[in-house]
Every structure is written in structure tokens, then in C-alpha cells.
Amino acid sequence: EVQLVESGGGLVHPGESLKLSCAASGFTFSAYRMHWVRQAPGKGLVWVSCIESYGGSTKYADSVKGRFTISRDNAKNTFYLQMNSLRAEDTAVYYCARDGGGLPYWGQGTLVTVSS
């Protein structure tokens, strides 16, 4: 059974940093592109970033480019989102998701709150 479990969310002040993790199991992690998608309270889904299976290529939404960094450790079946210079508008539930014909598998989400 495919499982994706996010961790690392919490309450931070504007300008601070936070690192999210997504632990994967039930599939060959190294074979799949992985994504982060966020959803602000009461708002829609917004794609944030993705990383190719081998980790060499990454993509970012303009709203996070230069502030967020996606990475992965295929040996640990885990990928990450390092979020720096956080802003109030980054407040959201962050989901990790696996690629493979759309995004067929999602985690349960982790809440990041940026507030002073």
C-alpha cells in the first residue's frame, strides 16, 4: 500500500525557516517524480514544487522560487521542502504527492502557519 506521511509543519514567525519532510513507502520511491502542493485555509490547491526521480531536476512556482528548496534522499525514501523567508501568505496545509499519471497518491497534509 502506498503511503505518504508529511511532518515538520508548525507555527513560525515571518522571516523564519521551516523544513517539511515526506516519508514514502509501498512503492519504488526512486522511480517517481514527487511534488509539494499547498492549500491556504478556505482556498484552492496551489502547486509548489516538484523533483525528478533522480533528484537532478527541480521546478518551482514563481511565488516560492528563491525561498523554497526541494530535495530528496532516495536511500531514506524521503523528500523535503526547505522553506526560508516565510511570509504570512505561505500559511497553508502542505501536501506531498507522488507523480505517475497525474498525482494518484497524496499525504494527509501538514499545516504551516506563519504569523507574528
Place this chain on the structure above:
Amino acid sequence: QSALTQPRSVSGSPGQSVTISCTGSSNDVGAYNYVSWYQQHPGKAPKLVIYDVTKRPSGVPDRFSGSKSGNTASLTISGLQAEDETDYYCCSYAGTYFVFGGGTKLTVL
């Protein structure tokens, strides 16, 4: 990186069909056959219902179908059921990024 355009809401009676549109541009929806659709119930993670414009994942009822014409993709739900009432999002690959639509709330009357 502009969000894809979806109607804020659509509605239909049980048993009827509804179609949700998703309009992008020649850089995203019009350029690639990588449009997917997601159903999201409140407080839950999204669920994939259509991928690659027209393909349906295993376990998704054949009442759900997808299509595309030019820069606009569409999700059609036929034989509406009460449990279909929730939010739906489209998503497209755009070469150097992915982009979601703003979401559509489906009401079953």
C-alpha cells in the same frame, strides 16, 4: 504562472450530467495532454479522478470523463449522485511548472 480558470460553482440534479470547464493557454492546457482532475471533500486530501486528459484511474466510476479542446479541458460527471457534491480542481503541466485551477464547487440539487 496564472491559475487555470474554472467556474466557481456548478449544479445539477441527481441523475443529470454536469460539465466543469478548465481554461488555460497555449502554454499549458493547449500545449500538453497532461491535464488531470481532482475531487476534494472538506478536510480531506485530493483524490485523482482523471489524468492525461481522458484516462480514469482504477476504481473511479465511469460516470467521470474528461476531454479537451484547444486551451480548454472539461470534466463531465454523468448520473449525478449526492456523494459527488464537493470541490473539483483541474491541473495542467506547463513545461517548467504545473498549475491548478481555482476550483469548482459542485452542488447536487
